[in-house]
Amino acid sequence: MLRKLSAVFLLILTSLGFIAGNVNAANEQAKQEVVFADAGWDSVKFHNAVAGFIGTHAYNITPKIISGSTPIIQTALLRGDVDVHMELWTDNVPTFKADMKTGKLLNLGINFDDDKQGLYVPRYLIEGDAKRGIKALAPDLRTVKDLARYAHLFTDPEDPSKGRLYGAIPGWSIDKILYLKYEAYGLNKNYVYFRSGSEPALNSAFLAAYTKGEPIVGYNYEPTWLTGKLDLVLLQDEPYNEVGFQRGLTEARSVPVCIVANKQLQSKAPEFVAFLQKYHTTSALTAEALAHIADTKCTYDEAAIWFMQRHPELLAQWLPEDKLQSINKALKGDNAAAANWLLSFPEEVQVDWTKPIDNFVNYINTTYASFFNKVKDILTWCILSIERLLNFIPWWLTIIAIAALGKVLTGKLSRGIIYGIGLFAIGAFGYWSMMNETLAVVISSVIISLLLGLPIGILVSTSRLANSLLRPLLDAMQTMPTFVYMIPAVMLLGPGKVPAVLATVVYAIVPVIRLTSHGIQQVDPNVVEASAAFGASRWQTLFKVQIPQAMPTIMTGINQTMMMAVAMVVTCAMIGANGLGMEVLIAINRTESGRGLIAGISIVIIAIIIDRLTQSLADKKKEGK
Incomplete structure (x- = not known):
């Protein structure tokens, strides 16, 4: 009887939903x-x-x-x-x-x-804020030209000898004007013109600095929620005239x-x-x-x-x-939503969790600012060290080395030559230095992913508890949209290459963990038992038997991690990571098809070379060479 009543009730609900849907569809068509x-x-x-x-x-x-x-x-x-x-x-x-x-x-x-639009600074930088215990660090800062005297306040993390000036969004016309102003006023001598990549990243940089009471100067415009919420001061400039503005010599007019x-x-x-x-x-x-x-x-x-x-x-x-x-x-x-509750989720039962999460991130940002600054300094040093090393190596030597490595790993000279030609093409496109910037972020991300992922993969393979706890987390990391964890990364570390590396690690670490664990678990149990029978300890069995046997699968995981790190290049450009990804982003914003295609081809060349080299290395491991 209960089953029949349930079936009838379900039929009624379905019918009501169908009728409501048809009525809505008819109304929409009209x-x-x-x-x-x-x-x-x-x-x-x-x-x-x-x-x-x-x-x-x-x-x-x-x-x-x-x-x-x-x-x-x-x-x-x-x-x-x-x-x-x-x-x-x-x-x-x-x-x-x-x-x-x-x-x-x-x-x-x-x-x-x-x-209004132009370069803004927080008011507390000029006037101080007694309630927050912030002293006025630049009481005489009034105009854009005055910035030349205050570069030391806006230290650029990647080049501490200069200040950081946050430019406009790549692709916006005002970005070109601001860059001309940056050069015309001589700010290029002691400032780095930093493009955040996207408006959310720029706003996050302002909000993070404002929350911590730190100096920041950069582009913004009114009206936005940021300029409405934060007490920012628009730096003065020369009165507007069209010719001067186009040369970056005046303020922007009200558009x-x-x-x-x-x-x-x-x-x-x-x-x-x-x-x-x-x-x-x-x-x-x-x-x-x-x-x-x-x-x-x-x-x-x-x-x-x-x-x-x-x-x-x-x-x-x-x-x-x-x-x-x-x-x-x-x-x-x-009351359309309330009356049509069969199709719209009732508002009465909705819960807002966003504010507590925002408050928690802000609390972490202010309470542990010194810790995250140290993390940022360490990662910045690692990234820049790799980038300097790549720039130090002559371009021709890099091409020869990759070609030779291709010959050794694939066993075919033709493939090595093709890889060398691919790298030469990137240089011919004018993207050699950008390629090194991109590779610095990719290599740093892969190194961190392997340092963390390999031990975690081993732990997961040997512990049921760790496997049970980490599997849902790995699933979430693999399916979560990348922008979700980019937001707190930018809030805590500011836009640039450091949050790009962390976001890439979160995205790319999963394959090496999964395949390391899978490879170890797939080792023949008889081989493991034989090792134990000969008196090997658990750790000896793991490192001398299981890991060597699982190495081909582990290498596949490393290959996938590298590929996923390269795939994040364009996405990370949206939070200020310069390189080839930024070129693609600028091309998208300006609808410059040729520029986007050439930069995209350069990324593809890098991805193919990395993929083929690591796959060849994995194949050699399978063959036992």
């Missing part, structure tokens, strides 16, 4: 889909949420989001793959004027035009941040276009919403509802009376 651009930063996500809510509840549209870098989004906007960009920073798109002349785009008006649409949107959703033409905010209003998101950890959609409820005067400016009534009704009683 709506017009509008594709919004998400260029990656918080403010555009927020404005997308506001416009998407109004479009959904007043103009019968279905918002869809497409993400990408600024150049990629601009290309998609021209192609018609994206309908509207709510926050196009016109000065950051070099082709904006030319793109508008094509007639494919509509400039629907200015979202806000009171924004008209426009709402730009593909021309097809006018015929697809004319009423919605009319609304977008009236949509206007300010930098202060946007920063208010972003600060609310940072403080409450709410979603962009929740922030959009909070913002519209807080500013009804904006809705009155944007919307005609009938549409305004629809939005006010939706804001007061938008």
Whole structure:
């Protein structure tokens, strides 16, 4: 009887879900889909949420989001793959004027035009902070030119003789301008121009330094959650003029941040276009919403509802009376999620774990700052030592050595010559020094992975308890998105090669642990028993019998670890690891296909050489040579 009731109840739930799904599907089909651009930063996500809510509840549209870098989004906007960009920073798109002349785009008006951008420092650096016990280290720091006198405050971890100036995001137009300023003001004499690789990495560097009360100087812009949350000071510069700005000699002007649409949107959703033409905010209003998101950890959609409820005067400016009534009704009683609980997880049972985790990371960052600084110094020394060694070896000697090693390991001179030609090609591409930077990170990561992974693999193979405890952890490490553990790595160690090495170790260490353990466990039990019968101890059996027998499998694990370390090259560029990965990242952000392809081919050449050499070594182990 109980089984029958359960079956009937399950059938009812399934039917209700099916009906609800069909109703929703029918409603969605009746709506017009509008594709919004998400260029990656918080403010555009927020404005997308506001416009998407109004479009959904007043103009019968279905918002869809497409993400990408600024150049990629601009290309998609021209192609018609994206309908509207709510926050196009016109000065950051070099082709904006030319793109508008094509007639494919509509400039629907200015979202806000009171924004700022440039080089920022924490206020406590200039004025101190009595509450936090921070003294003013640079009381006379006012302008960008003043930075020349304070390089010693912003020590670069990789070159302590110079300061570190955090530049803009690779691919943004302002990055070129800032670099020209860096050279024009003579800051290149005592500063390293450091590209963080991505906006999250840059923000993490600022937040980490601010949390610890340390000096930092770098690019940022308003409005963002960071400038709204932290008390930062924009360094003054010469008054703006177009010629001087393009040469890096003046401050940046307030950029008209426009709402730009593909021309097809006018015929697809004319009423919605009319609304977008009236949509206007300010930098202060946007920063208010972003600060609310940072403080409450709410979603962009929740922030959009909070913002519209807080500013009804904006809705009155944007919307005609009938549409305004629809939005006010939706804001007061938008219970779609609650009514449709079969399809949406109930909010009442959701638990926010993000804030405790953030608080824990901040606590670790401040309490154990000296420890992590020592770790950072040690790893920086290791990475730079390897890089200096690679740069010290003449390029021709490196090519000859790799070719000879290829001949010895593969037994074929032709393969050695091919490997040498591959390395020569990388140099011919102009990437030799970048290759050495990349290899320094890869080699450091592999060394640490082997020093930790081999003993752990041996432990797992000999201990059931260790195997039971570590297996879930290894599974998590292998499947966890790499950006998840990059965030705390950057918070604790700052962007650069050190967190890149740690992130690579977490990602690449798993194969050597698993295959070391597997290889030892697969050794013939009869051989192990024979060893014990001849009086060998457990450790003698392990190191003289099991590990030698398992060496081919262990070598395969080492090979996979190396391959996974190389695979992290581009990802690590997003947290400031220079090298070939940074070249690929810049090419992606600037949509420079040739640059990206050549840099990518160089990475492939390195990967193939490492793979073939280690595989050949593993094959020799199998053959017992």
